[in-house]
Amino acid sequence: MNHTYAVIMAGGGGTRLWPISRKKHPKHVLPLLGERTLFQSTLDRLDGFIPPERVYVVTTLEQEQELKAQALQIPIENFLIEPTPCGTASVIGLAAVVLAKRDPEGVMLVLPSDHFIRNRELFHLAMRVAVQVARKNYLVTLGITPTFPATGYGYIQRDATLPEKFDYPVYRVLHFTEKPDEAKARTILAGGDYSWNSGMFIWRSDRILDEFSRQMPDLKASLDRIGAAWGTSEQETVLRSVWTRLKPETIDYGIMEHAANVAVLPAGGLEWSDVGSWDSLFDVLLPDESGNVVVNGEHMPLETHNSLVYSSKKKLIVTIGVDDLIIIDSGDALLVCHRDRAQQVRRVIANLKISQREDYL
Amino acid sequence: MNHTYAVIMAGGGGTRLWPISRKKHPKHVLPLLGERTLFQSTLDRLDGFIPPERVYVVTTLEQEQELKAQALQIPIENFLIEPTPCGTASVIGLAAVVLAKRDPEGVMLVLPSDHFIRNRELFHLAMRVAVQVARKNYLVTLGITPTFPATGYGYIQRDATLPEKFDYPVYRVLHFTEKPDEAKARTILAGGDYSWNSGMFIWRSDRILDEFSRQMPDLKASLDRIGAAWGTSEQETVLRSVWTRLKPETIDYGIMEHAANVAVLPAGGLEWSDVGSWDSLFDVLLPDESGNVVVNGEHMPLETHNSLVYSSKKKLIVTIGVDDLIIIDSGDALLVCHRDRAQQVRRVIANLKISQREDYL
Numbered sequence: 191m192n193h194t195y196a197v198i199m200a201g202g203g204g205t206r207l208w209p210i211s212r213k214k215h216p217k218h219v220l221p222l223l224g225e226r227t228l229f230q231s232t233l234d235r236l237d238g239f240i241p242p243e244r245v246y247v248v249t250t251l252e253q254e255q256e257l258k259a260q261a262l263q264i265p266i267e268n269f270l271i272e273p274t275p276c277g278t279a280s281v282i283g284l285a286a287v288v289l290a291k292r293d294p295e296g297v298m299l300v301l302p303s304d305h306f307i308r309n310r311e312l313f314h315l316a317m318r319v320a321v322q323v324a325r326k327n328y329l330v331t332l333g334i335t336p337t338f339p340a341t342g343y344g345y346i347q348r349d350a351t352l353p354e355k356f357d358y359p360v361y362r363v364l365h366f367t368e369k370p371d372e373a374k375a376r377t378i379l380a381g382g383d384y385s386w387n388s389g390m391f392i393w394r395s396d397r398i399l400d401e402f403s404r405q406m407p408d409l410k411a412s413l414d415r416i417g418a419a420w421g422t423s424e425q426e427t428v429l430r431s432v433w434t435r436l437k438p439e440t441i442d443y444g445i446m447e448h449a450a451n452v453a454v455l456p457a458g459g460l461e462w463s464d465v466g467s468w469d470s471l472f473d474v475l476l477p478d479e480s481g482n483v484v485v486n487g488e489h490m491p492l493e494t495h496n497s498l499v500y501s502s503k504k505k506l507i508v509t510i511g512v513d514d515l516i517i518i519d520s521g522d523a524l525l526v527c528h529r530d531r532a533q534q535v536r537r538v539i540a541n542l543k544i545s546q547r548e549d550y551l
Numbered sequence: 552m553n554h555t556y557a558v559i560m561a562g563g564g565g566t567r568l569w570p571i572s573r574k575k576h577p578k579h580v581l582p583l584l585g586e587r588t589l590f591q592s593t594l595d596r597l598d599g600f601i602p603p604e605r606v607y608v609v610t611t612l613e614q615e616q617e618l619k620a621q622a623l624q625i626p627i628e629n630f631l632i633e634p635t636p637c638g639t640a641s642v643i644g645l646a647a648v649v650l651a652k653r654d655p656e657g658v659m660l661v662l663p664s665d666h667f668i669r670n671r672e673l674f675h676l677a678m679r680v681a682v683q684v685a686r687k688n689y690l691v692t693l694g695i696t697p698t699f700p701a702t703g704y705g706y707i708q709r710d711a712t713l714p715e716k717f718d719y720p721v722y723r724v725l726h727f728t729e730k731p732d733e734a735k736a737r738t739i740l741a742g743g744d745y746s747w748n749s750g751m752f753i754w755r756s757d758r759i760l761d762e763f764s765r766q767m768p769d770l771k772a773s774l775d776r777i778g779a780a781w782g783t784s785e786q787e788t789v790l791r792s793v794w795t796r797l798k799p800e801t802i803d804y805g806i807m808e809h810a811a812n813v814a815v816l817p818a819g820g821l822e823w824s825d826v827g828s829w830d831s832l833f834d835v836l837l838p839d840e841s842g843n844v845v846v847n848g849e850h851m852p853l854e855t856h857n858s859l860v861y862s863s864k865k866k867l868i869v870t871i872g873v874d875d876l877i878i879i880d881s882g883d884a885l886l887v888c889h890r891d892r893a894q895q896v897r898r899v900i901a902n903l904k905i906s907q908r909e910d911y912l
Contacts, residue, residue: 209867209869490899490902492892492895492898492899493892493895501885504883505883505884505885506570506883506884506885506908506911507884507885507887508570508884508885508886508887508888508899509886509887509888510886510887510888510889510892510895510896510898510899511888511889511891511892511895512876512887512888512889515873515887517885517887519880519885522865522866522867523866523867523868523869524862524866524867524868524869524878524880524885525869525870525871526868526869526870526871526873526876526878526887527869527870527871527872527873528871528872528873530872531853531854531871531872534853534854534871534872535871537853537871538851538853538869538871541851547867550867
């Protein structure tokens, strides 16, 4: 058949978007950027590119109902449910096994459910080229052209362009670099031959399964057992029993870093964000002339600059004489955070866990 | 009889304490500083000094029920209700007329309902001395020793001490000064012979009524009509009909500035505040070692200094990397204000009035 499929990875959390993103309502199920949730926007982005019956969603038991309700166009059987969270290697392996049964030579686009991309046309172009590259048996990663020395992303260093000719420059990957410190990030940025690792991958299902066989044979054996039972009455029983014995691992560490024939397609101009923390919304949404962003709620700004305001309920938020603040009201909790400290929201989660404040997690 | 009476002035608003202080729930009826409201604390402060049956409360129709509910120990007939707000001269005149009928030589303590005083012993001492001075037919004002060049208060300049001997220094008043600008306030403070005008007055009822006769004869005539009807079946009818024709005036401008034999008792060390704006709570409540004050709500401060947090409901308030902030959550509205801009809350009220947002006033 040789079709193209999307696999939306929708099992994550988003602790730096507390207090809006919570265990039971993680970031991708929330309308953070407007009417549609990040998950729905990820699906919308595939409109005219991949039809809903070829879109798969991998998620957890806790999020299953919410995501199904948000994506009625996706067939029920395309929701793959992780019995327990077990890292991206297992999740992608599961999707590959299921897709390989349907269409062994099919190409799968692995896409996070919680990213923002403003330039949809460029995204489609990049994906079309990536699919062509994947058909040549490469493992393709979409690289994001860095705009600042980020310490929160992994990096991909590129080598020469691929020998084949495509409509967009595609490079052989020299190596993957884990999240660097500030100094290393500056060096990397100055080099000009690195992309951010977006977590978006494009490959043939059989090709990635071959890499699993080579690099993670134990996991591959487990996946084969799941594959054999898939579509039979044993499907759920086998999945659950196999899954509990898996060792959690990421696809980056488990497969990509030592895979053969890895290519990177460095996309500049996507206007991409992983919406990883509140300060990222300044890039994603468009600040007014004072630099302020109102995500939700009513804002009365007096002498207020470069500040972000979000209320989950109808509320008047008045700010006087403040700059560079992030103000997030979830109803039961309020965050007031300097823009430069947006990463520290993680510490809040840690504190809440230590003090066993489950109600706020 | 010659007793001492308290007249609590409880008709005001408190717009700079928005969004907690609202038209229907003005500042003195709120538990701003703990379990008890400012109004209740004002009554508590009279414990062991003036018995409840000699305490009068002057207020408005809107606030009557709330104040009665907060002060069950005060006899119902001691609540004097202004038909419409008409300035402190009329209010004090009404109380003086009512008291003069009960005890013409009695001394009345006129006390705002919404001030904070930490040093209750000194307050009692000052009041006892003030009553002695009032019995010598002076109009006595309690002066507050200035601690900074405030532009938000009127000032009282003192002359020589009174010829009579009292347990506390008491001075003849040279003159009253309206709220000065910053430069004038600095000059005043340097002079050392000024007090803040606290709005607390102590005098015999018949003595202040004589001043009304001399300086505000029209008001005095109206008050006499009310006095004549007081305690009869005509009381309410006459009060309402007279009141609607009164010209609003303050006691400071209408009487004090040109009164004869005015004395000031300058009280240092009262630890007084008029709780006029949110920043005043830093003086009234005791900040922790980081300079933070939590009035109400649960606060998780990370790298937070000199900030004030108040939530009217159970709420977790997390602050990260912020200094000198005032954060006030009333449920339907949220104020985040730099400490130096606390006076600007007035502008919020003005904006809300212009845009006819009655729900937030």
